[in-house]
Amino acid sequence: MQLTPEQEQAEKDNGDLLASIANVDGEIARRVLRKHNGDMEKAADALFAGDRAEVWETKHRTTPEQMYLDGRNNNSTSSLPALAPLPSTSVIDLTADDDDINRAIQMSMQESSQQTQSQPHFGPSERAPHPEWQMVRSNAPVTGSTAVTAAHDDHTLNEAIQASLQDFKEDTDVSPFKETIREGGRPIALRTDTRALAYAALVVQALYFVPQVRATVSNLRLPSVDPGTGVDHPDRSMWNLIELFTNMDLAQLSAIIDNELLPSLEIPPFDGTKSLGEASSTVVKSVAFLIEQHLKAQAAEGEEPDRLFSFTHGQVTLTGNHMSQRTNGADTGMVVTVEFGQDPQHNDLNSCISDTLTRYTAKVSHHDVIIKPSEVITFDLKRLPVTPSTGSAPPDSFSYPKTIYLDQFLFDNLALANSKRRLEREMLEEIKELMAHKEALTRSEGRDALQNLRSTIDYYENVADPEDDLSRKRTLQGMADRLKDIMTVIEGKVEHIDHKIETLQADLATVFDCPELQECQYDLRSVLVHSGLPGRKQMYSYVQDTAGVWWKTVDHEVTEVPEETVLTDPTGLHLGAGPYMLFYSRHLSEDQINEPLVWPSMFSGAVEENNKKFLAMMHPELEIFSHSRTSSEVIAPLPLPLPRELPTIPQEGLRRPVSRENSRSMSVDEMSQQQ
Numbered sequence: 001m002q003l004t005p006e007q008e009q010a011e012k013d014n015g016d017l018l019a020s021i022a023n024v025d026g027e028i029a030r031r032v033l034r035k036h037n038g039d040m041e042k043a044a045d046a047l048f049a050g051d052r053a054e055v056w057e058t059k060h061r062t063t064p065e066q067m068y069l070d071g072r073n074n075n076s077t078s079s080l081p082a083l084a085p086l087p088s089t090s091v092i093d094l095t096a097d098d099d100d101i102n103r104a105i106q107m108s109m110q111e112s113s114q115q116t117q118s119q120p121h122f123g124p125s126e127r128a129p130h131p132e133w134q135m136v137r138s139n140a141p142v143t144g145s146t147a148v149t150a151a152h153d154d155h156t157l158n159e160a161i162q163a164s165l166q167d168f169k170e171d172t173d174v175s176p177f178k179e180t181i182r183e184g185g186r187p188i189a190l191r192t193d194t195r196a197l198a199y200a201a202l203v204v205q206a207l208y209f210v211p212q213v214r215a216t217v218s219n220l221r222l223p224s225v226d227p228g229t230g231v232d233h234p235d236r237s238m239w240n241l242i243e244l245f246t247n248m249d250l251a252q253l254s255a256i257i258d259n260e261l262l263p264s265l266e267i268p269p270f271d272g273t274k275s276l277g278e279a280s281s282t283v284v285k286s287v288a289f290l291i292e293q294h295l296k297a298q299a300a301e302g303e304e305p306d307r308l309f310s311f312t313h314g315q316v317t318l319t320g321n322h323m324s325q326r327t328n329g330a331d332t333g334m335v336v337t338v339e340f341g342q343d344p345q346h347n348d349l350n351s352c353i354s355d356t357l358t359r360y361t362a363k364v365s366h367h368d369v370i371i372k373p374s375e376v377i378t379f380d381l382k383r384l385p386v387t388p389s390t391g392s393a394p395p396d397s398f399s400y401p402k403t404i405y406l407d408q409f410l411f412d413n414l415a416l417a418n419s420k421r422r423l424e425r426e427m428l429e430e431i432k433e434l435m436a437h438k439e440a441l442t443r444s445e446g447r448d449a450l451q452n453l454r455s456t457i458d459y460y461e462n463v464a465d466p467e468d469d470l471s472r473k474r475t476l477q478g479m480a481d482r483l484k485d486i487m488t489v490i491e492g493k494v495e496h497i498d499h500k501i502e503t504l505q506a507d508l509a510t511v512f513d514c515p516e517l518q519e520c521q522y523d524l525r526s527v528l529v530h531s532g533l534p535g536r537k538q539m540y541s542y543v544q545d546t547a548g549v550w551w552k553t554v555d556h557e558v559t560e561v562p563e564e565t566v567l568t569d570p571t572g573l574h575l576g577a578g579p580y581m582l583f584y585s586r587h588l589s590e591d592q593i594n595e596p597l598v599w600p601s602m603f604s605g606a607v608e609e610n611n612k613k614f615l616a617m618m619h620p621e622l623e624i625f626s627h628s629r630t631s632s633e634v635i636a637p638l639p640l641p642l643p644r645e646l647p648t649i650p651q652e653g654l655r656r657p658v659s660r661e662n663s664r665s666m667s668v669d670e671m672s673q674q675q
Contacts, residue, residue, distance in 0.1 A: 182251070182253060182254050185549060187248075190258060191257045197270075202539065207583070210525045216295070217241060218598055232260050233264060250604060288376075312371045313331055314368075315369075318414075336378070338353060339356065348401075367418070378582070381578075400524070402524050407517040417512075438498075521586070521587040522587065524566075527542040529569060529571060531572040532575025537554050540552060542566045550563050
């Protein structure tokens with residue numbers, strides 16, 4: 001069918017889009033698209049399943065297909081080799097020379113290749129689709145080789161992120177006074193009117209759900225601020241942070257729009273010059289610096305403030321087990337950048353941290369060690385680009401645990417951890433050698449040797465016609481039996497290799513499982529994710545409340561999710577996106593997590609008043625107030641005066657146990673009334 005120029009251009013554009021998504025040649029993408037009559041969704045599914053539309057392209061061929069012809073035909077293009085009948089043996093020599101096996105594989109693959117070109121039937125194919133083209137369902141966990149490689153580069157991903165932020169401008173329902181009331185422990189969705197700061201609002205929400213951050217902020221005293229200071233001025237940032245956290249703890253709203261904290265922190269809008277993880281790291285550092293600055297200012301003389309975010313680290317060089325060099329002093333860090341995506345055996349958080357902090361050469365090893373750990377540690381996940389190669393499986397999806405132990409990265413444990421890493425490297429090297437041996441046994445020139453053997457056996461047993469020639473029949477059967485014996489040998493060796501690899505991997509998973517390296521425990525608190533697609537609902541967070549329940553915040557919608565979803569969400573893997581920031585903090589007991597928070601009464605009182613007005617507006621039949629309020633009066637936040645002499649919170653009363661019968665935090669005034 002002849003296409004118009006417009007249709008040809010549309011086909012080319014759609015084909016180019018499919019080619020970029022599936023990482024295939026543009027002509028292949030257009031061929032598959034034509035096969036499915038221009039249906040983009042069906043074409044994409046077919047490409048990810050490995051369809052290249054090669055048969056479809058040639059099914060109307062007018063020249064005759066090349067067929068099998070035996071050696072007695074003068075027009076033969078292929079003949080059966082003259083082989084003497086080979087008796088089958090019932091004893092399989094598992095110690096046979098691999099060279100003999102490899103030669104047999106090569107012979108069978110050459111014959112299979114010739115037969116594939118000339119013979120239309122070889123029995124049913126058992127070949128699995130290439131993992132690079134398997135479609136990953138966005139609502140199902142991805143494990144092992146089912147993960148697909150990233151197909152978009154950083155530029156494309158940044159464009160999708162910017163498009164996601166742009167979509168916030170078109171949101172017609174940004175009001176935190178949406179007609180839903182916050183129920184139970186459901187978190188509040190934090191939003192901002194500045195669309196380019198939407199990524200930063202997710203970071204602040206994630207930080208609030210780190211118990212140590214929330215408790216520390218509640219204990220900070222309000223600093224002195226000039227009464228004329230604007231609400232978005234940097235001097236007012238601590239006031240804004242405490243007020244915002246008070247609302248996130250006590251407010252009955254389903255969402256809050258922040259127009260004060262982020263501007264006062266001078267957070268830069270996302271412009272695509274940095275990755276989303278790098279930009280989010282800037283937000284973490286800004287909030288961390290603000291909190292630690294006030295902790296230091298309010299610490300008693302001679303008292304060292306808590307290390308909430310800042311950990312100290314240094315470099316050590318070892319020759320064998322002997323320290324040959326140590327850097328003088330120590331640096332301070334707040335966010336750890338973890339690279340992943342290029343090594344399928346090191347695609348989990350612990351392995352990637354180890355790869356980041358340790359480097360080995362032939363004679364020495366260099367270690368970045370933590371000297372003094374912090375209460376909170378944040379990981380910026382950076383996916384390295386992967387160049388797909390023919391016949392190579394993509395790396396597994398990145399995984400992160402509910403709990404990690406940082407003991408192996410502490411300076412005090414360097415000797416023990418280094419001996420464990422040496423053992424780990426030895427096992428990894430053995431696994432690598434076993435996998436290479438298995439590859440040599442089962443693949444040749446990028447093809448499955450065992451499948452080719454099966455196809456060749458099927459040919460000799462079911463396709464080749466002996467034509468009532470007993471000698472030819474014995475030759476065919478002898479060849480089939482010989483190949484069966486070879487396949488049995490190979491399968492036995494592969495099974496033995498698989499068992500050894502499985503045993504080594506099980507041992508590898510427990511290398512660091514010893515009491516000495518399981519004291520510094522950190523638990524996952526929040527996760528930030530981007531799907532890699534444009535749209536404001538493609539950037540979301542997972543946070544855990546004090547009851548241990550996980551919640552997913554997408555735009556202003558908050559829904560409960562199982563923990564398994566948080567740890568295995570495969571969204572964005574095939575687009576080079578996915579989780580980009582993890583928040584961990586030291587393990588706390590249930591009583592510590594549920595310790596009541598005490599907020600300044602000027603903030604908690606304002607929240608209580610706003611809650612009453614909001615409930616009265618939502619449910620006027622309850623008659624909470626005897627007088628009515630207009631919607632504009634309800635939506636407008638209550639003015640909070642800045643007195644010249646600002647109140648401070650008595651340090652000795654900050655952590656006094658209080659009753660939580662009403663399951664909410666209490667103000668200082670309420671505590672004083674109880675006392």
